[in-house]
Amino acid sequence: MTNLxxxxxxxxxxxxxxxxxxxxxxxxxxxxxxxxxxxxARGVEGFSLRQVAKRAGVSHAAPAHHFGxxxxxxxxxxxxxxxxxxxxxxxxxxxxxxxxASQLVAAGLGYVDFAIxxxxxxxxxxxxxxxxxxxAELGQAARAAFQHLVDQVMAAGGRSTADEAAAWAMAHGxxxxxASGRLESVxxxxxxxxxxxxxxxxxxxxxxx
Amino acid sequence: MTNLxxxxxxxxxxxxxxxxxxxxxxxxxxxxxxxxxxxxARGVEGFSLRQVAKRAGVSHAAPAHHFGxxxxxxxxxxxxxxxxxxxxxxxxxxxxxxxxASQLVAAGLGYVDFAIxxxxxxxxxxxxxxxxxxxAELGQAARAAFQHLVDQVMAAGGRSTADEAAAWAMAHGxxxxxASGRLESVxxxxxxxxxxxxxxxxxxxxxxx
DNA sequence: GCCATATCCTGACACTGTCAAGATAGGAGA
DNA sequence: TCTCCTATCTTGACAGTGTCAGGATATGGC
Numbered sequence: 001m002t003n004l005x006x007x008x009x010x011x012x013x014x015x016x017x018x019x020x021x022x023x024x025x026x027x028x029x030x031x032x033x034x035x036x037x038x039x040x041a042r043g044v045e046g047f048s049l050r051q052v053a054k055r056a057g058v059s060h061a062a063p064a065h066h067f068g069x070x071x072x073x074x075x076x077x078x079x080x081x082x083x084x085x086x087x088x089x090x091x092x093x094x095x096x097x098x099x100x101a102s103q104l105v106a107a108g109l110g111y112v113d114f115a116i117x118x119x120x121x122x123x124x125x126x127x128x129x130x131x132x133x134x135x136a137e138l139g140q141a142a143r144a145a146f147q148h149l150v151d152q153v154m155a156a157g158g159r160s161t162a163d164e165a166a167a168w169a170m171a172h173g174x175x176x177x178x179a180s181g182r183l184e185s186v187x188x189x190x191x192x193x194x195x196x197x198x199x200x201x202x203x204x205x206x207x208x209x
Numbered sequence: 210m211t212n213l214x215x216x217x218x219x220x221x222x223x224x225x226x227x228x229x230x231x232x233x234x235x236x237x238x239x240x241x242x243x244x245x246x247x248x249x250a251r252g253v254e255g256f257s258l259r260q261v262a263k264r265a266g267v268s269h270a271a272p273a274h275h276f277g278x279x280x281x282x283x284x285x286x287x288x289x290x291x292x293x294x295x296x297x298x299x300x301x302x303x304x305x306x307x308x309x310a311s312q313l314v315a316a317g318l319g320y321v322d323f324a325i326x327x328x329x330x331x332x333x334x335x336x337x338x339x340x341x342x343x344x345a346e347l348g349q350a351a352r353a354a355f356q357h358l359v360d361q362v363m364a365a366g367g368r369s370t371a372d373e374a375a376a377w378a379m380a381h382g383x384x385x386x387x388a389s390g391r392l393e394s395v396x397x398x399x400x401x402x403x404x405x406x407x408x409x410x411x412x413x414x415x416x417x418x
Numbered sequence: 419g420c421c422a423t424a425t426c427c428t429g430a431c432a433c434t435g436t437c438a439a440g441a442t443a444g445g446a447g448a
Numbered sequence: 449t450c451t452c453c454t455a456t457c458t459t460g461a462c463a464g465t466g467t468c469a470g471g472a473t474a475t476g477g478c
Binding site: 024027058059060061062066176 | 450455456458459460
């Protein structure tokens with residue numbers, strides 16, 4: 001399949017039919033999607049730029065034109081990841097009671113949701129050194145994510161650094177341990193029971209009970 | 210320096226004088242030490258086996274004889290890391306009051322100590338996929354580390370899965386956020402103030418106040 | 419002193435990220 | 449409609465990586 005005679009180039013149009021021509025049309029988005037697939041399949045540490053290009057059906061050097069180098073791709077992926085991370089929290093908040101404490105708990109549940117649903121991407125955001133966190137777009141997206149829980153804590157009556165750190169550390173610790181499959185006593189629960197457990201733990205560290 | 214004529218091989222004895230001969234003497238230990246240096250310098254993601262060999266002053270294929278492949282080196286490094294991780298907790302416990310609550314807080318402080326002092330190794334233990342956690346020695350060391358905080362929680366009066374998860378998630382969340390430099394409001398404190406903050410946060414989630 | 423064995427080195431292979439140079443397509447201006 | 453400019457993508461090359469095969473060297477038992 002991959003050793004066609006040189007005159008018979010493989011059709012560059014993806015089988016999905018969304019590709020418009022030899023010029024991919026929206027290769028940047030396709031590469032970001034392929035990159036997350038690669039991330040989920042082989043982890044940050046096994047990640048290969050050439051494999052991403054292969055997934056997207058383009059040559060190994062194509063990503064360079066859109067992202068510069070591998071760090072550029074990781075940076076763009078992380079920026080988008082932080083936005084979706086915030087979106088996961090917002091989704092929970094929209095379904096929760098409007099009082100500040102419930103909203104804070106909802107944000108924590110969304111934090112954990114994201115870590116469980118997309119553990120490899122979660123690691124890229126929080127533990128990887130491959131994205132360039134000095135990049136303006138990524139820095140802004142990351143700061144927005146850092147700030148959200150803190151804002152919720154303050155809205156819920158938090159007054160000290162300790163209140164802020166307590167809620168953040170609890171949500172982050174649960175998320176990370178669940179993402180890596182270490183906290184089996186919680187991870188093996190049903191989704192409903194797990195939600196109740198996580199919510200109870202976050203309420204435990206709330207500033208004013 | 211590196212292009213000596215073939216008859217003039219560089220002296221394989223390290224300048225420190227501890228090397229005993231052409232056969233290194235204790236290359237396994239030297240490689241483990243070099244691997245942690247490499248880990249601290251370039252992170253898990255930038256890690257290079259050949260660089261480790263260069264740090265130890267041996268050829269690029271020498272590590273294979275002691276560890277098989279790169280995963281074997283990561284596995285041995287992680288096993289040793291988990292033992293030192295437990296040792297960091299034990300060091301705090303030895304200096305703390307003997308009551309169960311103080312011992313649990315001390316374990317949490319040691320947990321955080323380790324993450325701050327050796328963040329790259331901490332990541333290898335908790336977030337990397339490169340060590341083989343199916344390995345017997347690593348599995349035993351890891352389980353011992355997982356279990357220690359849990360045991361402390363039970364000794365301090367914990368009775369539920371929630372108590373266990375609360376202490377673990379708080380300690381782990383603080384450790385991870387501090388290791389990655391994200392929790393600046395705590396990370397920028399003096400060591401004494403930081404200890405007090407961490408201790409207070411762990412006491413916050415204790416089962417019986 | 420001799421030799422089996424553990425230890426380490428050299429050389430090779432496929433794979434990786436990155437760069438330079440060429441090929442192709444789309445759009446602006448005639 | 450034709451031409452040319454530019455963005456986009458491909459091809460080919462390079463150094464660096466992990467791993468394997470085979471050769472060189474030192475150690476310890478006889």
